[in-house]
Amino acid sequence: MSETLLAIESSCDDTGASIIIDAEIASNVVSSQIDHQNLGGVVPELASRKHMESIGWVVEEAVKNARIEKKDIDAIAFTRGPGLMGSLLVGVSFAKSMAQALDIPIIEVNHMEAHILSHFIDDPVPDFPFLCLTVSGGHTQIVKVFDYNKMEVLGQTLDDAAGEAFDKAGKIMGLPYPAGPHIDRLAQKGQAVFPLPHPTVDKYHFSFSGLKTAFLYFLQKEMKKDPGFIDNNIHDLAASLQSTIVHILLKELKQTSQDTSINEIAIAGGVSANSALRSQLSKVGAELGWNVYIPKLEYCIDNAAMIAQAAWFKYLHQEFSSFNITADPRLKV
Structure with a gap:
């Protein structure tokens, strides 16, 4: 008899639902909120309202695409955290209500x-x-993964995350939110000709706030001399920023691999969709003899298929949660 899970993702501004049947993803539906693009970032209250509007039909679509009925579902998984409290609560509440x-x-x-x-x-x-x-x-973060449900964070950002650095620097250049994909696209036509600082922090850790500030001051200085500096150099600016961020990420990853003697190397998260990071990781991996694992683009963004996969390993060990549980926006690995 088939075992079937429904998974719900609502940590930020994407509403997702997925069905996994006997360890195989049968459907994966994502509804992305576009309103935030015009607001310069995610507005938490607006995001939670959009989740409430979307979660019902997203779940229905996932069930339909998997060609099952709701009565076939054996358990419901949900993102508890980290994320935006209001967004998380929509998913948690929906999952608990439907499961009951x-x-x-x-x-x-x-x-x-x-x-x-x-x-x-x-x-x-x-x-x-x-x-x-x-x-x-x-x-x-750089995470050492011992098993499906056993992980240890070896290093992490001390301030801004890499994706945040992309978005804030992009905003300075006048790019739409989220700026990361726009910078990636522009960088492909440019050269990394502008030197930017590489902050020095403790081993395995990261810091991007100084880079963001230095980038701002650099642009302000150049625009005093040439008001059209950004427009005239947009491709090279994007390439320089992207190259610096990727270099910082891979520098610490190489150090961690060397110190731990681990050559099984993976990337994950929204920024893992960045073409420069993907290509440079493959290049470095070939040079150092790594086995490199790069996710499909559909699994880089927030999606419920990854929630379903994580839940599947818990389901196999009957690791169920209490109905008294609630969202935790600061949940740690």
Whole structure:
């Protein structure tokens, strides 16, 4: 008899639902909120309202695409955290209510752990232990993964995350939110000709706030001499910024791999969709003899398939959650 889970993702501004049947993803539906693009960033109250509007039909679509009925679902998984409190509460509340109506258990999932475990959705999969560089708008971490449900953060950002640095620097250049994909696209036509600082912090850790500030001061200085400096150099500016961020990320990843003697290397999170990071990781991996694992683009963004995959490993061990559980916006790996 097939075992079926429904998974719900609502940590930020994407509403997702996925069905996993006998360890295979049967459907994966994501509804992205576009209103924030015109507001310069995610507005938490607006995001939670949009989740409330979308979560019902997103779940229905996931069930329909998987060609099952709700009565076939054996458990419901949800993102408990980290994320925006209001957004998380929509997913948690929906999952609990639906599970109670169907009289089935619930499974809490850590959003960042799910990003890492998305590598087990498709082959090839990494061997344990492996290192995963998780990079997104809210997090930048190097995680040592011992097993599906055992992980240790070895290093992390001390201030801004890499994705946040992309977005804030992009805003300075007048790019739409989220700026990361726009910088990636522009950089492909430019050269990294503008030197930018590489902050020095403790081993395995990151700092991007100084880079962002230095970038701002650099642009202000150049625009005093040439008011059209940004427009005239937009491609090279994007390439210089992107090259610096990727270099910082890979520098610490190489150091961690060397010190731990781990050559199984993965990336995850929204910034893992960046073409320069993907290509440079593959290049470095080939040079150093790493086995490199790069997720499909559909699993880089926030999605419920990764929540389903993470929940599946918990389901196998009957690791269910209490219905008294609530969202935790600061949940740690």
